[in-house]
Amino acid sequence: MDLILLAISAIFVNNILLAQYLGNCPFMGVSKKLSTSLGMGVAVIFVATLASIFTWLVYYYILVPLELKYIQTLIFILIIASLVQFVEIFLKRFSKGLYNALGIYLPLITTNCAVMGIALLNIKHEFGFWEMVVFSISSAAGFTLAILLFASIRERLFISHVPQFMRGSAIALVTAGIMSLSFMGFCGMVN
Numbered sequence: 066m067d068l069i070l071l072a073i074s075a076i077f078v079n080n081i082l083l084a085q086y087l088g089n090c091p092f093m094g095v096s097k098k099l100s101t102s103l104g105m106g107v108a109v110i111f112v113a114t115l116a117s118i119f120t121w122l123v124y125y126y127i128l129v130p131l132e133l134k135y136i137q138t139l140i141f142i143l144i145i146a147s148l149v150q151f152v153e154i155f156l157k158r159f160s161k162g163l164y165n166a167l168g169i170y171l172p173l174i175t176t177n178c179a180v181m182g183i184a185l186l187n188i189k190h191e192f193g194f195w196e197m198v199v200f201s202i203s204s205a206a207g208f209t210l211a212i213l214l215f216a217s218i219r220e221r222l223f224i225s226h227v228p229q230f231m232r233g234s235a236i237a238l239v240t241a242g243i244m245s246l247s248f249m250g251f252c253g254m255v256n
Contacts, residue, residue, distance in 0.1 A: 068199045075203035081179045082211040083248040088179025102216035104163040106209025108152055113180045116145045117201035120184040141184050149174045179208050
């Protein structure tokens with residue numbers, strides 16, 4: 066039951082994008098089309114989950130025993146960058162359309178603070194292995210949910226009558242703020 070509550074909390078209550086404000090670069094940059102947002106979301110789920118597993122293992126089985134916790138950020142960045150390179154090579158080979166649609170944002174997963182944030186939050190909260198896996202998948206799923214909702218709203222806004230001065234980034238930022246406020250309605254549901 067605790068793992069279910071952890072998953073609900075990570076997806077809705079403490080959404081990595083809308084409550085913790087991590088990963089806003091791809092949130093604003095890739096969310097113009099639903100298909101591109103879905104691709105980014107799936108890539109983030111894959112990378113965040115694998116990165117969290119590898120960083121958790123490295124932290125607890127190498128850095129802590131060797132008393133090298135002070136280099137965790139550097140090691141975590143290296144692990145995440147390696148995984149993103151793997152995803153990029155995979156997409157370039159097997160999904161050329163998605164690779165082209167994600168464009169510059171795919172390599173930016175390397176520096177996506179949502180992926181790094183998930184890995185660091187696993188260590189901060191001192192999660193066990195299965196808690197870490199559930200939290201990582203759920204946080205990345207929350208990222209995907211938020212970016213898909215945002216993309217669907219932006220697609221609708223593109224065909225709607227929006228005053229000239231509010232088009233583009235202005236309406237996107239207002240929409241993101243309203244979405245963030247709506248997710249605050251889940252606060253108090255679970256910790």
